Amino acid sequence: xxxxxxxxxxxxxxxxxxxxxxxxxxxxxxxxxxxxxxxxxxxxxxxxxxxxxxxxxxxxxxxxxxxxxxxxxxxxxxxxxxxxxxxxxxxxxxxxxxxxxxxxxxxxxxxxxxxxxxxxxxxxxxxxxxxxxxxxxxxxxxxxxxxxxxxxxxxxxxxxxxxxxxxxxxxxxxxxxxxxxxxxxxxxxxxxxxxxxxxxxxxxxxxxxxxxxxxx
Amino acid sequence: xxxxxxxxxxxxxxxxxxxxxxxxxxxxxxxxxxxxxxxxxxxxxxxxxxxxxxxxxxxxxxxxxxxxxxxxxxxxxxxxxxxxxxxxxxxxxxxxxxxxxxxxxxxxxxxxxxxxxxxxxxxxxxxxxxxxxxxxxxxxxxxxxxxxxxxxxxxxxxxxxxxxxxxxxxxxxxxxxxxxxxxxxxxxxxxxxxxxxxxxxxxxxxxxxxxxxxxxxxxxxxxxxxxxxxxxxxxxxxxxxxxxxxxxxxxxxxxxxxxx
Ligand SMILES: Nc1ncnc2c1ncn2[C@@H]1O[C@H](COP(=O)(O)OP(=O)(O)O)[C@@H](O)[C@H]1O
Ligand SMILES: [Mg+2]
Numbered sequence: 001x002x003x004x005x006x007x008x009x010x011x012x013x014x015x016x017x018x019x020x021x022x023x024x025x026x027x028x029x030x031x032x033x034x035x036x037x038x039x040x041x042x043x044x045x046x047x048x049x050x051x052x053x054x055x056x057x058x059x060x061x062x063x064x065x066x067x068x069x070x071x072x073x074x075x076x077x078x079x080x081x082x083x084x085x086x087x088x089x090x091x092x093x094x095x096x097x098x099x100x101x102x103x104x105x106x107x108x109x110x111x112x113x114x115x116x117x118x119x120x121x122x123x124x125x126x127x128x129x130x131x132x133x134x135x136x137x138x139x140x141x142x143x144x145x146x147x148x149x150x151x152x153x154x155x156x157x158x159x160x161x162x163x164x165x166x167x168x169x170x171x172x173x174x175x176x177x178x179x180x181x182x183x184x185x186x187x188x189x190x191x192x193x194x195x196x197x198x199x200x201x202x203x204x205x206x207x208x209x210x211x212x213x214x215x216x
Numbered sequence: 217x218x219x220x221x222x223x224x225x226x227x228x229x230x231x232x233x234x235x236x237x238x239x240x241x242x243x244x245x246x247x248x249x250x251x252x253x254x255x256x257x258x259x260x261x262x263x264x265x266x267x268x269x270x271x272x273x274x275x276x277x278x279x280x281x282x283x284x285x286x287x288x289x290x291x292x293x294x295x296x297x298x299x300x301x302x303x304x305x306x307x308x309x310x311x312x313x314x315x316x317x318x319x320x321x322x323x324x325x326x327x328x329x330x331x332x333x334x335x336x337x338x339x340x341x342x343x344x345x346x347x348x349x350x351x352x353x354x355x356x357x358x359x360x361x362x363x364x365x366x367x368x369x370x371x372x373x374x375x376x377x378x379x380x381x382x383x384x385x386x387x388x389x390x391x392x393x394x395x396x397x398x399x400x401x402x403x404x405x406x407x408x409x410x411x412x413x414x415x416x417x418x419x420x421x422x423x424x425x426x427x428x429x430x431x432x433x434x435x436x437x438x439x440x441x442x443x444x445x446x447x448x449x450x451x452x453x454x455x456x457x458x459x460x461x462x463x464x465x466x467x468x469x470x471x472x473x474x475x476x
Contacts, residue, residue, distance in 0.1 A: 132338060
């Protein structure tokens, strides 16, 4: 009768899978993206080159292709024992980190140079200057674009179902027309599940934005 | 002004007491030769005022001394040691060279107290409580002790600049660099900052001050450097310089800043 009630366990599993994939890949993307942004503004030329290469490569590779590279290429290169879940998190996190890096970097660029100069004059190292002075002030500007990027990541996670990862996309693969279901109803419920996740993310980021606007 | 240490050229300065030494320093910004063969020795405890037309390289000179600007050739030594290249050693050295900027540059997301305590905690690894104790003393000393818990944006320009001086002093610097510290201030706030600087000079701090405040130069400086087009054109005691400048450039410049 009702697809959702009849297949609740499957929906729940898919939902949890997408949430897990999104959360872990977001975490990886945020950490990596911030580090790479640090590389890109670092005084060490080798780190800057690495940062530019990372961003250029990942930002310009289609995500599906990246999934193939990670799920097929890495094991072939000798990375064994990683299951598809973790490989998908790796692919999605690295891909999004390139975009996060650029959002963070644009935030960094809005912080007046004088702030970093003052920090360096006091004797702070590059890492301290970045971590104590520049990034905390860059966050304010970076938050809205980072929120959008994480929402995009949520939806991009659907690609993982093509690589044997259980998430919302795989629900749709199982409950198709052949199984005698109305495909539009399935789409509706899946879309609703994504909405729950993406609305949560935008809510969270709006909250963060307001909190930071109040401080000072 | 009886015990003024006047160092007219680097040879007459007692070498043992030379704190900041620049030898044959050159610096370009692209095709622009901003610092040309700069030779300068600043003795411990000396107060040097740098004066000159806009664009003559005063800020650049100041900023090379703590390596916010790199130089193309020449040597800069602080307390006998050449400026290290980028890295931890440079950071350590910068902690010993206080810098006060025209635009204050207080950390906007930190309170006044945190601004003064942060360097001690992060760079000198002083326990936070101790650092805050010292920060409060310094804030009292520059007359803004009652503003400790505010954010920089809530303070007047004069107050912000005094906090910036306290922030630099918190690192116990050997020398303090001031790049036009009162140029961004409303006239009624200039004196409160100059008074703090004068007190600092009286306490024996070695200071390099880029400023056009002649009152300060006369009362606090041991020596005035006049810069034009990237060169030190003339140096003399404030008295000599302001009453009888030798070079035409200096005469011309002084007539412009005196008559308006
Ligand atoms: N970062 C920079 N890049 C290029 N040119 C610069 C830079 N900083 C300063 N200049 C130029 O160098 C010259 C000297 O500048 P500055 O030292 O700020 O002079 P002053 O402080 O005496 O006004 C000016 O012509 C200025 O335009
Ligand atoms: Mg200047």
